[in-house]
Amino acid sequence: MAVKGYKAAARRALERQPEVREAVTRATLHFDQNRERAYGEVEVEAWRDWAAATKRHTLSRLDGYLLEAERQLTARGAEVHWAENAEDAQRILQELVERYGVKRVVKGKSMLSEELGVNGRLERLGVEVFETDLGEYIIQLAGEPPSHIVGPAIHKGLEEIRALFHEKLGTPPDASPEELAAAARRVLREAFLTAEMGVSGANFVVAETGTVVLVENEGNIRLTTSAPRVHVALVGIEKLLPRAADLEVFLQLLARAATGQKVGTFVSLINGPRRPDEPDGPEHLHVVFVDNGRTSVLADREMHEALSCIRCGACLNACPVYRQTGGHAYGQVYSGPIGIVLTPGLKDPALAEDLGYACSLCTACADVCPVRIPLPKQILAWRVRSAKRAPAAERLAFEGYAEVMTRPRFYRLSSKLLRLTAPLTGAPWLPVLGAWAAGHGALEPSPKSFREIWEEEFEGA
Amino acid sequence: MPDAKRRILDRVRRALAGRWPVEAPADPWRPAVEAADAVERFLAHAEAGGVEARRFESPDAARAWLESWAAAFKSAATSPRVPAPLAPPLPAAPPEEAELGVSRALAAVADTGSVLLSSAEGRRLQLLPPVHLVWVDEAEVVQHLGEALGRLADDPPSALALHSGPSKSADIGQIMVQGVHGPGRLVVAVVRGLAELEARPAEEAKTDRGPSSPTPDALDWEAVRALAGRALATKRGDAFTVEKVTENTAVVRVGSSGKAYTLRRRCLEKAARLAAAGTPIPGPVAYRKLACNEAPAYAWAVLRALGRV
Incomplete structure (x- = not known):
């Protein structure tokens, strides 16, 4: 069944919410300019080659690295869980909520948790999230759901946030x-100090050491993973890196690609x-390795490289x-080029059938992707x-169009025909051409084709 | 859910079946740097990230600055790893109430302008107070992130953190705001000779503000030299050998992995001095806490071989 969500949503966003386009264009251009400057400060092509190769290597031995990470984590006192899908992951969280008597959860930003629908399940259990x-x-x-991997609220301008905080926080x-940030800080500081459980995602997990790595700018993730008694990290199985030493490039490349830092x-x-000799920190660490469709992508010979993604958002920017529609028009957790390929x-x-056409095939995304x-190519394959x-x-x-375009005689004939029928090409009622005509004006062919001009002016001379 | 694990791994293996494993690439590119300019590079990069970075030629100079600078605050939460002379002369407060948090970094990284912090000193004091002061020894400033991350593999604390500036967000209309959740100011002070100062034992931290002066009882470095070539074992029983001993370091190599670790003379001396002064150092954890977080398992085993712990 064809899904026609993107086009309609994009049209709605552009017509009814011009401020979204303005906010998203400004934010993404800003991100993209910072990325470009930050890429220029290092041998970025060498780093991109290296990072791409390291990710491909890791994925090619993913089973071994997952088991190694589990061994290391378990040896250090963490508990490792495995979730095949969203329902599994939600059930694991529910069990932990019940085991530790959790009433309040603080969350660090995690796209995987959006994918798994964690908040809804926790709220149904009566937990404050x-x-x-x-x-x-x-x-x-x-x-609302997030509209960008790195800046979830970039579609909102200052005025809109002012009105929202005025209404909700007074x-x-x-x-x-x-002042707005201070108001949020007051509410959330209280939450950090009273929540029993912190839920985070993970940017990387180091197999060699079992280290869960999280990157941020606000300090809220450090607090989420430090203040409550229980820390649960939701980890997509593709997040593995072999060695701690690999973080040297990945931490820097991620920051440069995402925000130019x-x-x-x-x-x-x-x-x-x-540990017993430490003054604070969570008493329990749970790591949930989540599949939720990732093994299907891994098995897909044309798409598996998309699992290298480090969620920097550079392709969106x-x-x-x-830049025109923002992330909500895609109607999915992951938007932009990587969303088209992964979803x-x-x-x-x-x-x-729908998302594959939210793309002009300009290839700008391939030029910026830190893991190549x-x-x-993948969007085209879809x-x-x-x-x-x-x-x-x-x-x-x-098929007919392809026949014509690959045979010179048919091509010549058809261009003559086109000149005769040109006034019709703007007609939305024509079969097949309807979709094209809806977005384009009528064709205005020149009286003579290039070939004809060439033959008359030059070949004959 | 053991079944979920088996099914996921089965699907991974089926997906990979028939594909060539991709080899891991060789070491990545690193910026070319002069060994001598690590501290200058660190200060420049930290400042670019919004850190208030300072440099002191001696602990005395740092102490003199601290006395006037700290006067702006009413209370502090100070890490037990901070040597007594560099603890601010302020009433102690728990991290959720203190106006100032004071840390002692494990290392600083010039590439990124970051300090590496350990959960062993407590995480809340690094995050909750609005201002965070971090001391770091000049000798602990490294050029590349990988050099600092090498500490991950060797008996790490429950959490390490890199801090590279004040807490910030541009989530409100792309306008940069500082101090959103973590500290709104990060002050990093690089001090020459900081590691020479003794770490205060944790129980003294709340009361004693005077410089501690354990009985100097120097480690006989010739005895360490005599260990060269000897096979030893860690407390856990992992075999290693003392490969070579130079004027300021001892290098050990681990039998099982072939990895080499460098033990600094002044870390070993510090632990030996503390032990001689009556501080018990029963194992690597105590060594890491009281002396240096530098291959503590092997350093402690070397001291034990010398009968110093």
């Missing part, structure tokens, strides 16, 4: 960004629960389509697969 990343907190107040209607302001390197693989190939995922499932009339039309 606090997103603690400032951007995530804003959209939690607004009841800040003055003209509060400064500092040398390294994230706070990097947590978590090896286990609090570079994408001319994403059908993780969830349902039919989604590619061949995103344009389109090829969708085309094979397209209605017979559409398939026939394109």
Whole structure:
């Protein structure tokens, strides 16, 4: 079944919420310029080659690295769980909530937790859930999903956030960004100090040492993983790195690709629960390795490299389509080029019939990806697969088009024909051409084709 | 859920079946640097990240600065790893109430302008107070992140953290705000000769502010030299050999992994001095806490071989 969500949502966003386009374009251009400057300060091509090769290596021996990480984590006192899908992961969390008598959960920003629908399940259990990343907190107040991997609230401008905080937290209607942040800090500081459980994702897990690595700028993830009695890390199985030494490049490349920083302001390197001689820290560490469709992507010979993704958001920032509509139009957890490639693989190939066309094939994403995922090639591959499932009339039309374009005589004939029928090409009622005509004006062919001009002016002379 | 684990691993193996394993690449590119400029590079990069970075030629100079600087605060939460002379002369408060948190870093990284902090000193004092002061020894400033991360593999604390600036966010309309959750100011002071000062034992931390002066009882370095070539074992029983001993370091090599670790003379001397003064150092954990977090398992075993612990 074809899914027609993106086009309609994009049209709605562009027509009814011009401020979203403005906010998203400004933010992504800013991110992208910072990335470009930061890439220029290092031998970035060498790092990208190295990081891509390291990720491909890790994925090619993923089973071994997962087992090694589990061994190391267990040896240091952490408990490791395995979840095949969202339901498994939610059930594991529910068991932990019940085991430790949890009433309040503080969360560090995690795209995987969005994917798994963790908040809804916790709330149904009567648990109070606090997103603690400032951007995530804003959209939690607004009841929206994140629209960008790194900046979940970039679609919201200052005015909108002012109005939201005024309504929900009682800040003055003209509060400064500092006052708004201070209001959020007061609520969340109290939450950090009273929550029994912190839930985070993970940017990397080092197999050699069993270290869970988290990168951020606010300090909320460090608090999430330090203050409550229990820390649960949700980890996609593709997050593994072989050695601690590999972090040298990955931490710097991630920060440069995401925001243009040398390294994230706070990097947590978590090896286990609090040791007896330490003054504080969580008494229990649980690590949940989550599949949720990742093994299907791994098995896909054209798509498996997408599992190298380190969620920097650089492809979103570079994408001319994403810049216009923002992430919500995609209707999925992951948006932008990486979302187009990953979502059908993780969830349902039919989604590619819609998402595959939220792309102009300009290849800007491939130019910036720090781990060299061949995103344009993969998007094209999804389109090829969708085309094979397209209605017979559409398939026939394109097959005919290919025949004509590859035979000079047919081509010449057809361009003459086109000049005669040009006034019709803007007509939305024409079969197959309808979708094209909806976004384009009528063709205005020149009286003579280039070939004809060439033959008359030059070949004959 | 043992079944879930088996099924996930089965699917991974089926997905990979018939594919060539991809080899791991050789060592990555690193910026070319002069060995001597680590501290200058660190200070420049830290400042670019919003750190208030300072440098002192001696602990005395650092102490003199601290006395006037700390006067702006009412209370402090101070790490037990901070040597007494560099603890601020302020009433102690728990981290959730203190105006200032004071840490002693394990290392600083010039590439990224970061300090490496250990959970052994407590995590809350690194995060909850609005201002965070971090002391680091000049000799502990390394050029590359990998040199500092090497500490991960060797008996690490439950958590390490890299801090590279004040807490910040641009989530409100792309406008940068500081101090969102963590400290709004990060002050890093690089001090020459800091490691020579004794770490205060944890129980003294709350009351004693005077410099501690354990009985000097120097480690006989010739005895360490005599260990060269000897096979030893850690407390856990891992075999290693003392490969060579130079004027300021001893290098050990681990039998099982072939990895080499460098033990600094002044770390070993510090532990020996403390032990002679009556501080018990029953194993690597205590060595790490009281002396240096530098291959503590092997350093402690060397001291035990010499009968010093």
